[in-house]
Amino acid sequence: MSDFAPSGLLKNPHAQSILASTGLRKLRSYPRARAMLAASKTVILDCGNGHQLLGEYAAQPKRSKGLVTLIHGWEGSSQSTYMLSSGGALYQAGYDIFRLNLRDHGPSHHLNRELFNSARLDEVVGAIAAIHEIYPQPWQFLAGFSLGGNFALRVAAKATEADLDIKQTVAICPVVDPAKTMTALEQGWWVYEQYFVRKWQQSLRKKINLYPELGYQKSLFKLKTLRDMNSYFIPHHTPFSNVEDYFRAYSIAEEALSTLSSPAHIIAAQDDPIILAEDFARLANSEHLSIETKRYGGHCGFMKNYQLDSWLDGRLLELINLRRYPSGDPAKLHTLASD
Numbered sequence: 001m002s003d004f005a006p007s008g009l010l011k012n013p014h015a016q017s018i019l020a021s022t023g024l025r026k027l028r029s030y031p032r033a034r035a036m037l038a039a040s041k042t043v044i045l046d047c048g049n050g051h052q053l054l055g056e057y058a059a060q061p062k063r064s065k066g067l068v069t070l071i072h073g074w075e076g077s078s079q080s081t082y083m084l085s086s087g088g089a090l091y092q093a094g095y096d097i098f099r100l101n102l103r104d105h106g107p108s109h110h111l112n113r114e115l116f117n118s119a120r121l122d123e124v125v126g127a128i129a130a131i132h133e134i135y136p137q138p139w140q141f142l143a144g145f146s147l148g149g150n151f152a153l154r155v156a157a158k159a160t161e162a163d164l165d166i167k168q169t170v171a172i173c174p175v176v177d178p179a180k181t182m183t184a185l186e187q188g189w190w191v192y193e194q195y196f197v198r199k200w201q202q203s204l205r206k207k208i209n210l211y212p213e214l215g216y217q218k219s220l221f222k223l224k225t226l227r228d229m230n231s232y233f234i235p236h237h238t239p240f241s242n243v244e245d246y247f248r249a250y251s252i253a254e255e256a257l258s259t260l261s262s263p264a265h266i267i268a269a270q271d272d273p274i275i276l277a278e279d280f281a282r283l284a285n286s287e288h289l290s291i292e293t294k295r296y297g298g299h300c301g302f303m304k305n306y307q308l309d310s311w312l313d314g315r316l317l318e319l320i321n322l323r324r325y326p327s328g329d330p331a332k333l334h335t336l337a338s339d
Contacts, residue, residue: 004294004302004311013271014189016301025308026081033088036097043098043134044111047126054078054108055100055127057135058091065324066139066167067096069131071124073146073300075199077106082145082300082312089313090320095141098131100124102151109206115214116203117238118178119249124151125162132164141320142169145300146275149174153252153264160261168323169264170316173272173300176279178247185226188273193226200229258284265290265319267312269297 009015019025030037039058047053056078068090072080078099087097101108103123104116132140144152149171155162156169175181185193201220208217216236223229230243240246257264264286270277270293280291294302302312 004297004304004315006296006304010303010306011296013269013273013296013298013301014191016269016271016296016298016303017192017273019303019308020298020301020310021081022308025303026084028308029081029085029088032092033084036088036091037084039091040097040099045100045127045130045134047123047130049122049126051103051123051126052111053101053103053123053127054106054111055098055131057131058087058097059135060091060094060096063094064096064137065094066141066320067098067131067135067137068141068143068320069098069100069128071100071102071142071144071148071151072105073144073148074118075105075196075203076145076148077101079106080145082310085310086143086313086316089310089317093317093321095320096135096137098135100127100131102148104203104207109203110210113211113214115207115233115237117234117246118147118150118175119238119240119246121151121154121158121250125155125158125164128155128164128166129162139167139324140165141323142166143172143316143320144170144174145172147175149266150176150250150252153257153260153266154250156262156264157252157257157259160259166262168320169262170267170319171264172267172312172316173269173275173297174252174266175250175275176282177251177253177276179244179251180276180279181274182226182230182247184274184276192274197224197226197229200226253279253282255284257286257289260286260288263288263290263323266292267302267315268293269299269301270295271297272299274299 036058040056045053091097234246304311
């Protein structure tokens with residue numbers, strides 16, 4: 001597949017990061033996603049220990065090449081633009097698609113009383129296990145974006161322990177070191193932090209309306225920054241007494257991925273304003289892990305032209321096809337990835 005080589009304004013990381021999620025791009029994505037959306041049905045998954053997660057499953061009308069489970073980023077959902085774009089491309093290419101919502105994302109706030117936090121890995125592992133059981137396929141794939149990429153890699157690292165047969169995991173701009181990501185949000189362009197503050201507050205308001213006994217109504221109005229919000233919610237609404245322990249709990253740096261037992265591939269950008277490219281050097285050495293770093297792309301951007309077509313959609317499909325058809329000829333795989 002051709003390399004990612006944007007021109008002009010598209011070399012700007014902020015342009016990439018923002019354009020990837022604009023309403024205009026969502027409109028551009030709908031034609032490709034239309035068949036997937038028409039086939040999608042809402043599913044509530046039993047993840048064990050009384051926890052439930054919500055998702056949307058789209059099956060092929062005829063024979064399927066396999067099932068790809070997609071996980072969105074923080075404060076995204078199964079309806080996020082990148083989920084529709086990539087899911088639509090994979091569905092068009094013949095794969096079943098499951099778009100998973102993390103706890104308290106999308107229309108799922110009512111399913112669990114306790115708040116979402118990024119250390120809740122067991123319920124995501126339980127969700128993947130439930131998906132594999134309900135929709136059995138010999139070829140099961142997993143992909144995630146940003147925080148969803150972090151979750152996908154942690155699930156893959158527990159695959160043997162959880163008896164999951166994942167043929168390929170792909171993580172796009174995954175969070176590596178949450179503490180450094182939070183610093184990048186605080187010290188970088190103010191637009192990013194305010195975006196997440198606004199989205200998180202909206203989510204927390206939905207939750208407190210459903211579960212007023214959680215008791216943070218008055219405190220929420222006083223919290224204006226991510227640091228303020230973390231400092232309040234982590235000791236009060238997670239098992240962790242401080243921010244540092246919480247961030248360490250879902251970091252994938254150092255040896256966290258040393259237990260990978262199947263191929264995992266990371267796609268990242270050197271100019272990502274949120275996930276520092278230098279952090280990928282801190283990942284565990286594993287024969288199963290490969291890292292692809294592009295010079296440009298921003299955070300989960302990778303728009304290849306001003307029509308807002310995604311290079312990432314084709315690359316994700318190519319990676320899955322390469323695993324699905326390891327002996328296939330390169331020309332056919334390139335054609336499949338370009339459909």
